[in-house]
Structure formats: structure tokens, C-alpha cells
Amino acid sequence: MGIELVIFIAAILFGIFLYWRESNGNGVYRFLNKMVNSKELQMSQDNPKGFVYKQSLLPRIIFVVTLVLVAALIVEFLTPIAVFNSYNGVSAFASFAVGTLFGTYIASFIISSSEVIEAQSGSIEDKLDDVVEKGKDFLEDLKNKDNKAVEEAKKEIENEPEKKMNEKSARERLKDKGLM
Known part of the structure; x- marks a missing residue:
């Protein structure tokens, strides 16, 4: 289990490297496209698509598995390491293929988000x-409203004794009604 985890992490890094490398230039994919397709079916010059770069899921899976399979066959026949003779070899093969695929999607996310951040950085x-300015204006409004509220409260407090002086006492009101 430990070696599979190391292989999986290495495969993720390989997938990131593969995607990043192909995002900088797709010369091999363009060459293969010219070799395989007729003039009408060849990709345009401004098309950035590659084996994994800007590719949908199924062609990406096919390319990654084919690449890993060719590498495993080369290791199988040129070295004494037996990749497909045991469960561990097949498991390592599958871990490397899945890790590479995950790595391409991680790199896709990173490159896409960095492009969006660069495009939106000015805005x-x-x-x-704008938010900072609105916040400052809002704080100024709060300070002014608080000052206005305090001033109004002071005026009401100042006017209350005058009202009380102008009002009759309870005894005088009872006398006016004739109850006393």
C-alpha cells in the first residue's frame, strides 16, 4: 500500500507536468494530426488542443492509459522488472494511470483559475x-446619524423642563375640574 501511494503521488505530479507542458505548445499533437488527417480535417493553426490539454474525458483517458501501457511494456521487456506478472504490478499500473489522469485535471483547474484571476485582477x-470607499462613507453616515440623534435627545431633554413648567400640577387640574 505504501509504494502504491508513492506511485500515485508521482503520477499526479507527472500528470501536472504533462498538462503544463502541453499547454505551452502542442507540436507533437499537431504533427500527428497532420500525419493522420487529410487537409480538410486537420486542426486549425490557432487551435490549442493537445493530447490532454483542452481535451474531453474519453480522449484524455485513452491517451493516458495508452501512454502508461506503452511505458509499462517497455519496462516489461527491456528490464527484469515484471510489471504484468503479479497483482502488485497491475495495481501499480492502474495507480499510475489514474494518478496521471487526476494530475491532468488538477493542472487544468490550476491553469484555468490562474487565467481567470489574471483577467479579473484589475476589476x-x-x-x-469601491467597497473601501463605500465603507468609509457608511461609517461617516453612522457618525453623523449618531451625532444627530444625540443632538435631538439633548433638545428633548432641554425642552422637557419647559413643558413641565407650563403644565399644571395635579392639584390645579383637580381644582379646575371642580373635584377639589
């Missing part, structure tokens, strides 16, 4: 500046 700064 994010503008939005952040």
Missing part, C-alpha cells in the same frame, strides 16, 4: 477600492 482591485 477586483477596482471593486475593492
Whole structure:
């Protein structure tokens, strides 16, 4: 189990490297496309698609498994290591294929998110500046509202003694009603 985990992590790193390498240039894929397809079916010059770069799931799986299978067959026949003779070899083969596939998707996510961040960086700064300015305005409004509320409360407190002086006492009101 330990060696499979190491193989899986190495395969993820290999998948990231494979995707990153193909995102910088797809010369091998373009050459193979020219060799296999007729002039009408060849990909355009501005198409960035590669074996794993900008490829859908099924062609990506086919390429990764074929690549790992060819590498395993080369190791099988040129070295004394028997890849397909035991469960451990087949398990390592499967771990490497799945890890490479995961690595390509991780690299795809990283490259896509970095492109989005670069595209949005200017607008994010503008939005952040707008938010800071609105926050400052809001705090100023709160301070002014608090000051207005305090001033109104002071006026009410100042006016209360005048109202009480103008009001009659309870005894005087009872006398006015004739109850006393």
C-alpha cells in the first residue's frame, strides 16, 4: 500500500507536468494530426488542443492509459522488472494511470483559475477600492446619524423642563375640574 501511494503521488505530479507542458505548445499533437488527417480535417493553426490539454474525458483517458501501457511494456521487456506478472504490478499500473489522469485535471483547474484571476485582477482591485470607499462613507453616515440623534435627545431633554413648567400640577387640574 505504501509504494502504491508513492506511485500515485508521482503520477499526479507527472500528470501536472504533462498538462503544463502541453499547454505551452502542442507540436507533437499537431504533427500527428497532420500525419493522420487529410487537409480538410486537420486542426486549425490557432487551435490549442493537445493530447490532454483542452481535451474531453474519453480522449484524455485513452491517451493516458495508452501512454502508461506503452511505458509499462517497455519496462516489461527491456528490464527484469515484471510489471504484468503479479497483482502488485497491475495495481501499480492502474495507480499510475489514474494518478496521471487526476494530475491532468488538477493542472487544468490550476491553469484555468490562474487565467481567470489574471483577467479579473484589475476589476477586483477596482471593486475593492469601491467597497473601501463605500465603507468609509457608511461609517461617516453612522457618525453623523449618531451625532444627530444625540443632538435631538439633548433638545428633548432641554425642552422637557419647559413643558413641565407650563403644565399644571395635579392639584390645579383637580381644582379646575371642580373635584377639589
